[in-house]
Amino acid sequence: MSPMPKIYVAGHRGMVGSAIVRTLLGQGVRSQDIITRTHAELDLTNQAEVRAFFAAERPEQVYLAAARVGGIHANNTYPAEFIYDNLMIEANVVDAAFRAGVRKLLFLGSSCIYPKLAPQPIAEGALLTGTLEPTNEPYAVAKIAGIKLCESYNRQYGVDYRSVMPTNLYGPGDNYHPENSHVIPALIRRFHEAKSANVPVVTVWGSGTPMREFLYVDDMAAASVHVMNLDKSRYDQHTQPMLSHINVGCGYDITIRELAETVARVTGFSGKIEFDASKPDGTPRKLMDSSRLNALGWQAKVSLEEGLSAAYRDFVEIQLPRS
Ligand SMILES: NC(=O)C1=CN([C@@H]2O[C@H](COP(=O)(O)OP(=O)(O)OC[C@H]3O[C@@H](n4cnc5c(N)ncnc54)[C@H](OP(=O)(O)O)[C@@H]3O)[C@@H](O)[C@H]2O)C=CC1
Ligand SMILES: C[C@H]1O[C@H](OP(=O)(O)OP(=O)(O)OC[C@H]2O[C@@H](n3cnc4c(=O)[nH]c(N)nc43)[C@H](O)[C@@H]2O)[C@@H](O)[C@@H](O)C1=O
Numbered sequence: 001m002s003p004m005p006k007i008y009v010a011g012h013r014g015m016v017g018s019a020i021v022r023t024l025l026g027q028g029v030r031s032q033d034i035i036t037r038t039h040a041e042l043d044l045t046n047q048a049e050v051r052a053f054f055a056a057e058r059p060e061q062v063y064l065a066a067a068r069v070g071g072i073h074a075n076n077t078y079p080a081e082f083i084y085d086n087l088m089i090e091a092n093v094v095d096a097a098f099r100a101g102v103r104k105l106l107f108l109g110s111s112c113i114y115p116k117l118a119p120q121p122i123a124e125g126a127l128l129t130g131t132l133e134p135t136n137e138p139y140a141v142a143k144i145a146g147i148k149l150c151e152s153y154n155r156q157y158g159v160d161y162r163s164v165m166p167t168n169l170y171g172p173g174d175n176y177h178p179e180n181s182h183v184i185p186a187l188i189r190r191f192h193e194a195k196s197a198n199v200p201v202v203t204v205w206g207s208g209t210p211m212r213e214f215l216y217v218d219d220m221a222a223a224s225v226h227v228m229n230l231d232k233s234r235y236d237q238h239t240q241p242m243l244s245h246i247n248v249g250c251g252y253d254i255t256i257r258e259l260a261e262t263v264a265r266v267t268g269f270s271g272k273i274e275f276d277a278s279k280p281d282g283t284p285r286k287l288m289d290s291s292r293l294n295a296l297g298w299q300a301k302v303s304l305e306e307g308l309s310a311a312y313r314d315f316v317e318i319q320l321p322r323s
């Protein structure tokens with residue numbers, strides 16, 4: 001029998017899942033020890049399919065990076081899919097993993113689990129202390145349920161299911177849909193297209209004043225593998241059974257206006273930037289307190305400027321030719 005654990009990465013073709021696979025391979029995990037299924041091969045919202053898959057494959061570790069994901073417009077437009085798909089994926093995967101004897105699982109949530117007006121920087125203890133941001137409340141409720149699923153199975157069955165809460169992510173493999181994406185891929189596409197077509201003005205949604213903390217996806221993948229592999233006693237020292245999730249951020253945020261100016265610089269757009277105040281701003285600020293994870297030995301490495309350049313290269317060289 002293989003001495004290496006069999007690891008299932010759910011969502012391996014997504015931005016984060018693919019970065020987790022890259023990180024595992026980079027750390028010496030053999031490709032034959034990584035189990036993957038595309039959405040078409042295994043619909044994680046289907047309980048029977050998920051149970052059959054886990055019973056047959058019996059992975060030892062699970063990274064749950066599959067989810068219905070999108071930016072502010074997608075969350076606001078498709079709330080039913082955002083709550084239903086995410087609840088079903090989490091409930092099916094966590095329960096089927098438990099039934100198949102999986103001891104270690106890492107659930108990926110999101111910083112939107114915190115109250116809209118949480119004190120900054122937001123520590124893990126702010127969970128469930130106030131009203132959520134309306135544009136992504138359904139998604140946030142599903143992500144909170146994911147944390148509580150892991151904690152409940154830990155408490156009742158003694159398994160080791162951990163949760164990480166990423167801040168806003170970006171990088172190679174992002175979704176560049178003009179409306180449904182997050183702000184960074186949306187702006188990379190818009191500024192690139194404006195530059196290429198000599199359009200003098202680019203419009204950015206909202207007032208430009210909201211602040212966001214952005215983390216490069218390879219840093220997120222490194223954090224995920226780090227948290228999965230932490231000794232249980234060390235993880236337990238820094239968490240509590242009913243407050244077990246861990247924030248993952250780079251530690252600083254910028255305004256959307258500053259972000260737009262940076263993306264313009266990176267893409268080489270030299271025209272004018274305008275703001276469309278009819279579009280929602282979302283949460284005014286959500287800088288996370290990542291000191292829990294920093295104390296556990298992880299730190300972000302990639303600067304925003306470096307990360308944006310890598311993302312832009314990916315967009316021009318890989319994503320655009322594919323579309
Ligand atoms: N991107 C971000 O800024 C942030 C992301 N996160 C979290 O990180 C995780 C990964 O996000 P990200 O990589 O950006 O998302 P992506 O949209 O890039 O990838 C999501 C993955 O999930 C798969 N998937 C979706 N629905 C199903 C389903 N029903 N059955 C099987 N597979 C499914 C998709 O497969 P397919 O492509 O085949 O549909 C895809 O591989 C998610 O949990 C997300 O909530 C948290 C904070 C910020
Ligand atoms: C990660 C997080 O992502 C979502 O929340 P969000 O932080 O609001 O994410 P966003 O990237 O879509 O927007 C960030 C800010 O940027 C502004 N903005 C400007 N111009 C564009 C633009 O063109 N597109 C988008 N999407 N936003 C724009 C936009 O108005 C907002 O003020 C959650 O729904 C949820 O999915 C979640 O967890």
